[in-house]
Amino acid sequence: MPNTPLLVFDIETVPDVATGKRLYPDIRALPDDDALTALIALRHAEAGNDFMRLPLHKVACLSFLWFDQGSFNLKSLTLNEHSEDEILRIFLRAFAKKPTLISWNGAGFDLPVLLYRMTHHRLNAAALTNAGFKQNDYLNRYSEKHIDVMDRFTFGAWGNKQKLDTIASLCGFAGKGDVDGSQVVPMVQRGEWDKLANYCESDVLNTWLIYLRWLSVNGKITHDDESALIAHTYDFIGRLTDDDGNLRHQRFLDAWEL
Template sequence: MHLYLDIETIPTADPIIIERVAANVTPPASMKKADTIAAWEAEKKPEAVAEAVSKTGLNGAYGHVAFIGFALDDDPVECWSWPLYHEDERALLAGFSEALSDIPFGRIPTIVGHNIANFDLRFLWQRAIVLGVRMPSWFPRDPKPWGDDVFDTMTKWAGARDYIKMDELCFALGIDGKGDIDGSMVGELFAAGEYQKIADYCIDDVEKVRQVHRRMQLAFGAAA
């Protein structure tokens, strides 16, 4: 059994966290003069703070899981999100955990995704800890990209120390690549209320990773 998975994350909107992030944005160490520092604070710091806040979408301590796309084996891809279907992020994670707990005992799936071991699964765990959500006992806690509990398409292709974008891998395998949306745009689309666009993008990513995985199965064997 395989569980194909992709998540979309967004930056924090919590004023307390934003204030904390902003406090850690300081002028370059090479700046020594008070007037130069003051000019940087007035002209450059707002942009630097905005960039730092946007990066919290990649930080499970501060950012949020907004969309979870998943499919078991040949099932249609589902995409759950708290803007569309759940009350908040905690309800989304709790609902997802409950759905995973319904998988029949003894049929623990291999979770398949792109860069899933280093990002998606760790981010889900971190948010579950922050929000007090109990994940299923079998859900990988510290997955290794080369382990048996996950199949990381990025690592299987590029190795443990290299990297390949999903779009590039799809191109190499003759699979349709991404459309006019990529992960860097999710935060902006979310702020604009374009939730369905993000959901469609997430669903498409899950479909693509399923296609990539099945191509790899031909080379690695059906047990991959």
Template sequence: MRHDQPRRPTDDHNPNYVTVTDIETIVENEPADGSFPPWPRHIPVAACVLRAACWPGHAAFSLDTLTCSEGDEPAFYTKLDKLLNSEATLVTFNGRAFDLNVLRLSAMSARQFALPGLARLAHSNRYGDRHADLCDLFGAYGATRGHPLAELCHRLQIPVKTSVSGGDVGALWRAGEHASVVRYVEEDVAATYLLWLHWLAARHADPMMIAGPLAAFAAWLEDNPALAHLHEFACAPIARWARPLALAGTVARARDDAALRLRREEDERSFLA
């Protein structure tokens, strides 16, 4: 009798439409020894969502950052859930083990249950195509010891943790330095997006899968004065490498499109002759 073995879900994520997110948290009583508290003790105070829709000849981006002070929880979770509630591939770094768990538990604590985006992501499979956790992907799903985002970004010359680290968030938030926390979470999201593009291009053996989107992302950052604090990502070594390659790709596509139109016109003339 034949027994079909269950197949592992595919991790071929949608490369064209992604949502990148990260959160910053505080805990009520910071450990005196500086150790990282268990995730159930963390309270979200900021979240950033970058949405990117990119394919040859098209690129569109949006960046939304939310903060959550005491009493703001219902609005915070409702707005964040709307941003996450899409068919785009969710991209995080350690989001499966930390961010999503913290968000779900904190939403429950705030009596917020009507959150279809978080509900959908709660059922995302570790190997599925709905959620790309870069901590899992770069760690070969646990085959190697996990490394922090900063370690991977430093190796790839991606700007990260330029002025603030995660250990500073609690003190900054309590001191009212919310703008610094917002800047920090936005920098982490931008770094995560660049790391995702590296993974994507290597996964598909196609340099244009990083060059095109990254060149467009860099141009978008430079065209938005409100994102001046992220311009370092637009002039990072990988962005400088990507821009001429993306331009060459655009020229090649235009040349191929022109040649295709000429062939079609010749075929039509031959048919009518």
């Protein structure tokens, strides 16, 4: 069985319009909605796409799966219920128990963005940045305290980078379904916070399942261990309900080739 506690996490982001206005004086006087449109257009002109530079991402949702001694806890923090500052503070509190972080492209995106946002809010991030010895350093690419599963599969070669949805499908897991990252900003604009959290949580669940497969492939757990943990995960997801009593991740369960 994997050493615990484990913290599997993922973030969804929107452009940081306030910082964008400071960076681009020509859009400073615009209303936020117009400034967002202008900021996206500027990024297209710079890079040919609307993927913002990492410091211009604002956390709209942070989802995490906490696994410790056989027990699961799946939770999402969104801007609908928390300020970004609060989301980051709650995330940092988790480091008191010194979990092992599990992510997909966390070293390339999630952790740098989170660190930039902590810098923006002047938060004490020592629990994340000052872990001590190199092998226990969350920010060290080769540390065992942060397993970026995508990076482990690619051997650190950027050209081998694969999408989470691709590897989830390869393994017979549920994948992302009909939602992708390009829909995050529209979901936030429409106030579809439950849909956003569900999407972010599905990424976390796929990352967890792929991590288990990676452990099995590398001989760190047995095939029977993997099967038992997968069955345990399936049972856990099958007991998660929303406020109306409906299964929270019905689509995920339906698409999962168990």
